[in-house]
Amino acid sequence: MERSVIIAGFGGQGVILAGKILAQAAMNHGLEVTWLPSYGPEMRGGTANCTVVMANETVGSPIVDEPTSLIAMNLPSLDKFEQMVAKGGTIIVNSSLVNREVARNDLNVIKLPLNDLGAKVGNMRAINMIALGGYVKATGVVPLEVVKETMAQMLEKGGKGKFVPLNAKALDEGYNAAH
Amino acid sequence: MERSVIIAGFGGQGVILAGKILAQAAMNHGLEVTWLPSYGPEMRGGTANCTVVMANETVGSPIVDEPTSLIAMNLPSLDKFEQMVAKGGTIIVNSSLVNREVARNDLNVIKLPLNDLGAKVGNMRAINMIALGGYVKATGVVPLEVVKETMAQMLEKGGKGKFVPLNAKALDEGYNAAH
Amino acid sequence: MPTDLDSMVKVFSRPKSLTEARSTYCPGCQHGILTRIIGQTIDELNIAERTLIIAPVGCSVFAYLWYRCDAVQVAHGRASAVATGIKRADPNLVVLSYQGDGDFASIGTAESIHAANRGENITVIFVNNQVYGMTGGEMAPTTLIGQKTTTTPSGRDAAMFGYPIRFSEMIAQLDAPVYVTRQALYDTKRIMDATKAIKKAFTNQVEGKGYSLVEVLATCPTNWHMKPVDASRHVVDVVTKVYPLGDLVDRG
Amino acid sequence: MPTDLDSMVKVFSRPKSLTEARSTYCPGCQHGILTRIIGQTIDELNIAERTLIIAPVGCSVFAYLWYRCDAVQVAHGRASAVATGIKRADPNLVVLSYQGDGDFASIGTAESIHAANRGENITVIFVNNQVYGMTGGEMAPTTLIGQKTTTTPSGRDAAMFGYPIRFSEMIAQLDAPVYVTRQALYDTKRIMDATKAIKKAFTNQVEGKGYSLVEVLATCPTNWHMKPVDASRHVVDVVTKVYPLGDLVDRG
Amino acid sequence: MPRGMVVIDKERCKGCGLCIAACPQKVLAYSGQLNHSGYNVVHTEHPEACVGCTFCALTCPDIAIEVYREKVAA
Amino acid sequence: MPRGMVVIDKERCKGCGLCIAACPQKVLAYSGQLNHSGYNVVHTEHPEACVGCTFCALTCPDIAIEVYREKVAA
Amino acid sequence: MGEKVLLRGNEVIAEAAIRAGCQCYFAYPITPQAELLEHMAVNMPRLGRTFVQAESELGAINMVYGAASVGVRTMTSSSSPGISLKQEGISYLAGSSLPAVIVNVVRGGPGLGDIAPSQCDYFQATKGGGHGDYHMIVLGPSTVPEAGTLTMLAFDLADKYRTPVMILADGMLGQMMEPVDLPDPIDVASLPKKAWATTGAKGRDPNIILSFDLDPEVLKRMNLELQRRYREIEKNEVRYEEVETGDADIVIAAYGTTARIAKTVIRMARAEGIKLGLFRPITLWPFPYAPLKKLSERVSTVLTVEMSAGQMWEDVRLAVAERAETPFYGEMGGVVPTPRGILREVKKYAH
Amino acid sequence: MGEKVLLRGNEVIAEAAIRAGCQCYFAYPITPQAELLEHMAVNMPRLGRTFVQAESELGAINMVYGAASVGVRTMTSSSSPGISLKQEGISYLAGSSLPAVIVNVVRGGPGLGDIAPSQCDYFQATKGGGHGDYHMIVLGPSTVPEAGTLTMLAFDLADKYRTPVMILADGMLGQMMEPVDLPDPIDVASLPKKAWATTGAKGRDPNIILSFDLDPEVLKRMNLELQRRYREIEKNEVRYEEVETGDADIVIAAYGTTARIAKTVIRMARAEGIKLGLFRPITLWPFPYAPLKKLSERVSTVLTVEMSAGQMWEDVRLAVAERAETPFYGEMGGVVPTPRGILREVKKYAH
């Protein structure tokens, strides 16, 4: 069984970190995993994305042409990746910035007003964790607790321990907001 | 029919020019011809040599492992090339500088005291033409007159016309000295 | 808006020699200011039809997109050599070799110095932002002592990495260059000075005078990890102390 | 011979750190004098066992044959980079980067300047004979205006080929070098001065002081088409006018 | 009527803030609005104060600003 | 007895003549003899004039010269 | 270490080099191998080892030449255009028999190209992008963990055969993260001493490092010695992997990232009843001609898949020698073939 | 001009370039191609054309890049190590579709090697010594007159296909003199204008010269266009020579200087009753696979002879595909095989 997600958004929205935390959490949870970023100048000012593949057996291709999920933090990301998502897959949409509906009707679409929820948890930098919380709820690929623990370990290792409570709250917020 | 000669000596002895004049003369005489110098640092201060191949048909290899002749203007040249000369071939030796006999007895050996003859024609720089004159006499590969004319044309073209009489004399001297 | 456009005249607009393409630079990156100054200069000298832009490797790799001029994108560091080839092939062209500090003063050291020494009749703009922007913020030859970059994580240490190089001062030692100057962009006055310098560097070429080099101290807010306004301040307070502004050679 | 060897003492002989190999230089080539001076310096400092000779590409490509020292033959122009690698790998070694003017100041420009700028603790001897010796007398970056070479058959013309480059003056602009000097070999006094300078350059390295550069004006009788004695005269009369002798940096 | 006027191209603006700092009249400020690239763009908070000095435009790296000035009676 | 003496290695000498010019005592001159490499080598034409100053040896690019000097009585 | 960590390919190569005892690292920045440089910048000085950001790729490879001369383990890394600039230096390393490791994190080409993953430098790496008759050992890792183990191996092979060894990776392998068990660091002190190294002529005759002799006969002998060593490497060091080739009718020949993707394709194909296998060269030079030849005797088709216009394809055809069909499927310019795209090609040859 | 003159190969290449309308020549000195530089130094300024002695080979190839961008005919020349330094630039020329001529007067390698003739840069020239999927047209002259005609051709092909073209000569060909009929100079004014050249955007949209695009899909399209052109060149431009192959049992495959020597060997062998022929590729890229394949169907042995460890040999084996024996005889390090030496090898396969 192989699950894959593309997380995409503006440069500053923290998609790379969200992917890293997910990948690390999946690994801690005993899955095989690959994490692949978009890289180089395309990131600068523009958009960024990364792909996480999680599986029970060795991961073949870390590039996926049919991701099982998409987290679209802005409109360009939805435009770019919507068509690729596998039938029956999941899309998390940042409805604060995306002013259109998802066109496909064979997907599980979860709209989260990330910017509003960000304001609610008190920091716009945490919207990536809100989205990730929503993704975890919708797909169940890794338990929320494992993601939380992993996030805490990683931030602490990077000397950013003080942001753990905020991000934990954001994960919960997204988890709860996803239907 | 293919004739080939290696002309070898010290850097300042004019072997490269002698070869060029012979090659040009042979070409003017209607033969196919190649001229190949030793080149690079080995020339500097040390020894120099060149190989001229003359033939009725297209010349195959411009490098010869069995030259039909050798002009050895000094001892190192004789040491280096004596064994290569084809059976029945010709060696012109500068007996002024070479204080040993040619070891092989299957060759036509012509000893010319080039330095003494050079003193005789009045210029040590002309010893290459003396040697060439001897070679022409011994092998008959190109008529002496053609060599003389060619030499004159080449020196004149190079702005050294005033040396033509000296070099003509030197060619004669070598021609006459060769038995 | 309360104003009446008819009663107004446009006093500042996009230079005509620039295309409509949006810049690929980060917010606040001063490479962008240079784009505008160069466009304006090309307009003023009316040379768009014979100007060749050399787009280097670096954040300005896309320079060919921004000018209504022919352009050549070249290998990292070799812009001055390519400029030589172009100018020798067609001396009537006006050639701008636009280069970052990594490009001009590190990998391109030999090409930069020898084009200057030959006195090629070209204009070189050398953007000194003390960092490799494009590749993510590594040390440049111009990086200041103590400055943190991804390859000098504890700050540039002279014993290990050497000193910030004043490349224009080296070029100024040569006999050929007609104009070598160092400019900055940290405020309106400096921007106007730099504009004058760049115009002069182009004019020298148009008049056949020879090699002109305009070094420009610029910011890289992204890799300095500073807000653009703070980055400008940093140029005033710190950078100009190591790289003093002004003309080094003027034989025009 | 009428003299009695027993009543004499040897006051001048082949330095011990030199091998018996004969030099491959042309008659009268001053590269040979430098070989002797370097050998003598190695003897005096007693460092043969830890000296590494870098043999460049050029007429001194055979330098590895002449010293009883380990040696590394390197690519054309890259001697200063190789010296960097060696010295960083083993700082206890004494590294001599011996380079011709084509090697050091043309193809090797970037490596030469950046090794100097990093202040690598090495000794560089840069032999300025204003010509490419090894390849048969082409123009060097140091070739004088009007000088005929095989690639400047009508004499070096500044408009086409640029100016003779004073590379040591450029290096002297950098912050790191501890010693930069220009010496010559045209008479006994100059030979003794050069000997002192070279000893100082080695001593700096042994004492861990940093980068030392000794530029030496040398003759190339072969490609100058001059008798060796006339070539020395030419250095006095002409070459030193363009390349003045003396110390440019001395932070030792 | 103000002596000058600036027009900001919202899609070119990257919200760097250099123009805000360059304006001697404090005409400009962040608008709080994101453009399509996600940047918080600048707007003329105090248009009435503008003198058309062009300082903002000179400093804008994205050439997002056009400047108009009052016609001087001929 | 002369104050100095030079010994020239004939096979190393390339006949460049630098030593002849360097000798303040005019001790050295071309010998007219060619060595095995074909060079006209230098010899001591006036050995008696030699003061052992080493100038010739300092200038010889081929390190072909050794110099001796009279022993000074201890 | 035993502990699994999630790391980028670039970081794993850097860390493996450190654990293999790399004492001196010299490089010039370039995407997509920036993290390799950064990892070294942080960690080499910390360990008292040498990190120099060179003025250029030419500077870097020649610094490597210097450090290798002295006998220490040394490495440089770059990506395609930067590797082109190192070709003269690589030829010198080979000619002078100096051990060194060179990492190429390949990107799309030619020219400036792009920074996306590619395999378009295979020819340059395996046939000799520099001048002269030389070879490097070229290792093509397919996963992040393998990038680590092959980097360790690279240092050993370099020393054993006194030769430059290249790690031929690509942008994807460099950028992606994967769980990896980092290998234990070796004991540098236990490495055999290099008697030929130029460490100072103390108590022995001088050692000389050089790649030339003006006498062709001597240079020929030097070349014959290189060739002798190459034959030895060909005999001892060929490495490859076969996946489900036992009953295969069609075999994909692929290396590196492409081979990894091919493994997914095998699952997909077998699910559809196509007997697909994989032949994966691990040493790209020496290429595993003999095993592929053998395999080609019992399959109908060897489909070469590369992120290139068909470079390894030539070696495949040399091995197969028309015994089987040898079609090619390639993507270029940084486009990575997808499992579905490869499967589509496979189906053309399935009957 | 009808009149036969005795000239060195280096001079003939230089003079042919001038007659082909080469407007700009940039190079850095190196043996054994010094005379080429010297001929240009004397004659280009005399004709009001550009001669620049560059600061290095990197400088030279990038000056060529500049001049080619502007649309003039341009050339550089060097020898092995210098050509290695040009690899990045050559890849850029190919990537940017710029026409230019590059001369390699090959010497013994690897590393500094020596200055004697060699053919050890065949791989570099034909497979791509630089990075990325590109090819140059590579022409291998065998005699001094042919060096002239192929140099003229090189400029035409470069323009026709917008590609770099290499003349792959060797030290012997460069240094030797042979009688030659110099070709008439072309009329430069009659050459077709290059609409793509960056001559100033006057009355048209800007022209852009570039070798990159950060979008892999676009870079792929650029690569596909290159590959399309390569297929066209393969279709149109394959050149080779067959000598006495009609009844041959053994065929020597050789190019350049080695092929010339082989012609002497044919005479010697036939005198001894051995049916020997020669297959001589003139275009080394595109290699004449099809004609050699055809030939291999009716001979017992194709003996490849090179001044290398066996580089063109790979292409020969690709073409022959085990249809005939494919032994190899090579000399290295600047040693030139002698007619007798080759004959000795031939006899091993004669029955």
Ligand SMILES: Cc1ncc(C[n+]2csc(CCOP(=O)(O)OP(=O)(O)O)c2C)c(N)n1
């Ligand atoms: C031969 C080569 N080496 C390295 C690179 C990678 N590279 C791209 S841009 C760059 C440096 C850019 O820095 P700079 O010239 O200072 O310009 P900036 O981006 O700061 O404007 C480097 C090293 C390359 N493309 N080619």
Ligand SMILES: Cc1ncc(C[n+]2csc(CCOP(=O)(O)OP(=O)(O)O)c2C)c(N)n1
């Ligand atoms: C990459 C490369 N380019 C060119 C050459 C040819 N080459 C050999 S020595 C030399 C120049 C030597 O001149 P210089 O450095 O001044 O030393 P000199 O011989 O005058 O002592 C050149 C260009 C080479 N060997 N390698």
Ligand code: SF4
């Ligand atoms: S990285 Fe720096 S130099 Fe590059 S565009 Fe961004 S701010 Fe400008």
Ligand code: SF4
């Ligand atoms: S060519 Fe010149 S530099 Fe070289 S050895 Fe001869 S005299 Fe000396």
Ligand code: SF4
């Ligand atoms: S300077 Fe330009 S880009 Fe920056 S905030 Fe002002 S208008 Fe926007």
Ligand code: SF4
């Ligand atoms: S200086 Fe030396 S080489 Fe020159 S002539 Fe005197 S002894 Fe001979």
